[in-house]
Amino acid sequence: MNLQQLRYIYEVARHGLNVSEAAEALFTSQPGVSKQIRLLEAELGVEIFVRHGKRLVAVTEPGRAVLGIAERMLRDMDNLMQVGEEFSNEAAGSLSIATTHTQARYALPRVVRDFMRRYPQVRLSLHQGSPRQVCEMVLDGTADIAIATEAISDYDELIMLPCYQWNRCIVASPRHPILREQPLTLEAIARYPLITYDDAFTGRSQINKAFLGRGLKPNVVLTAIDSDVIKTYVSMDLGIGILARMAYDPAEDRNLGMIDAAHLFESSTTRIGLRRRAWLRGYVFAFVEGFAPHLTRKMVETALAGGHEDDYSL
Secondary structure, eight states, rough: OOOOHHHHHHHHHHTTOOOOHHHHTTTOOOHHHHHHHHHHHHHHHHOOEEEETTTEEEEOHHHHHHHHHHHHHHHHHHHHHHHHHHHHTTTTTEEEEEHHHIIIIIISSSHHHHHHHTTTTTTEEEEOOOHHHHHHHHHTTOOOOESSSSSSSTTTTTTEEEEEEEEEEEEEEETTTGGSSSSSHHHHTTTOOOOEOOOTTTTTHHHHHHHHHHHHHHHEEEESSHHHHHHHHTTTTSOOEEGGGGGGOOOTTTEEEEEOOOOTTTEEEEEEETTOOOOOHHHHHHHHHHHTTTOOOHHHHHHTTTEEEEEGGO
């Protein structure tokens, strides 16, 4: 048994039992992967995968146990590598952030700029996706950190640390009557075609909850995953938009009017997600603290070691 075999079965499972895709991800051949899996099964005395002809179609019960152990061992190996890199060169390496468009576009630029100035030898990469996609990126090792508002709490394998709270505004063409509503109400918003976020993104659940609580059904005519797309279609006067307040910039969005709507919706909390018991390099803690100054290295280390995330509430 060797770590290469464990990596092979892990990648096959991660790629939906597609051996060809796993082999491509591992930069090796499909026959080589299949052979090593057979050798591992023979050594363990159990079948890890159910086969139909030459195809893998399911994971056996003992296979699930083997895969769980293999994943933990591979994570520990990655942690060992991180330890070596930390002490051989503390200021060089790589950091991968998985986040949504709104965070990447509006919340992260200053943090990224400051981090790159402080750690010029660290290769920083941003991966964008839905909240669930960014969580999966951390779990499968594609990213080190997830930053999102939705979904992180749905993953037991991740710790979630609160970063900041935010709320919403209404945007519309400058002469739209909604901008003159005083006070602004959900009933007034519901009278107009509405453009807002897709259900999986940017606190949409809080929007749905607010309207439902008043017995209203908003006329949502268009949804998007991108704040800039929402603003584009609102500027064409196709509807009014419900937008994250951080995504409206008076200097850049001169073709739109804005009215604050924080009194109509519950606040949403953006969180950082980290893999439980991961070993993080020093500059990762620096990035986290740059994004959320209250999350000190000691607090994050305590959470990673098994502390309660509730201790870090805003």
